[in-house]
Amino acid sequence: MNRLEAMGVLLAVIDCGSLSAAGRKLGMPLATVSRKVSDLEAELKTRLLIRSTRQLTLTDAGRDYVAACRRILDDVNEAERAAAGEYTAPRGDLVVSAPVVFGRLHVLPILIEFLRTYPEVNVRLVLGDRIVNLLEDHVDLALRIGSLPDSGLVATQLGSIRRVVCASPGYLSMNGVPTKPSNLADHQCISFEVLATANTWQFHVEGADSVVAIHARLIVSTAEAAIDAAIAGVGVTCVLSYQIESALRAGALRLLLESFEPPPLPVSFLYLSQGRLPLKLRALLDFTAPRLRIRLQQAQAALDY
Helix, strand or coil, X not given: CCHHHHHHHHHHHHHHCCHHHHHHHHCCCHHHHHHHHHHXXXXXXXXCEXXXXXXXXXXXXXXXXXXHHHHHHHHHHHHHHHHCCCCCCCCEEEEEEECHHHHHHHHHHHHHHHHHHCCCEEEEEEECCCCCCCCCXXXXXXXXXXXXXXXXXXXXXXXXXXXXXXXXXXXXXXXXXXXXHHHHHHCEEEEECCCCXXXXXXXXXXXXXXXXXXXXXXXXXXXXXXXXXXXXXXXXXXXXXHHHHHHHHCCCCEEECHHHCCCCEEEEEEEECCCCCCHHHHHHHHHHXXXXXXXXXXXXXXXXX
């Protein structure tokens, strides 16, 4: 039996919550996953997992063994990274995740420059608006927009982004310009469901956060769709400031209710706490973070102008 492989399978089962989910993550048949865990228990002559139709529960011995497995595999991974030269020069593969529009507009141009500077580093950029699990999805560096929950992740703040309300000049000329959030009750709205609920938007009114009801004539799942519909004159929409920079410059959209905007959302890099960082990840952080800070500052200045 390959003891290290069996340890890795056991950890995948615990992290994924089931044998079948671990099999999908590892690309391994369910029967193989089950057999490797059973072989490990037989080798140790103790039961590690209590299996039921609904859940898996670690025994006391299992909890101690899983904690030891994590330490052992972390040490092995650290040794392999050192042997591969990850601590002597930036080289190897990295996975970076970012929201779709922000990643395309701001992260990708910097990564292209990074690849030219570090020819021995390869990057996979995963663009998506869902929140990824860095450990389960094997992500080295994630860009997040919004408040961060308490976790074991390390955060590097890059700046902030505004939540803005906007509409096309054509729509406003036909329907009037809302001057306070309550006016939105008389307007057609386009709701971007990732940023807000379908029927309410957040504002800051008289020094306090306020939830305002809206009438969503159109509900979409991407910012691009909301912006396209707003430019077409369907109604008023609420998106993030960086998503409409080009439309504002072109005069296709106008900002509304700026004095009622809620507090800006923080933009951060997140990565796993793993002791000494591999040079490839340190190089990526040192290269991208200051450039993204400048881009966010420039974007804010463009809106203020």
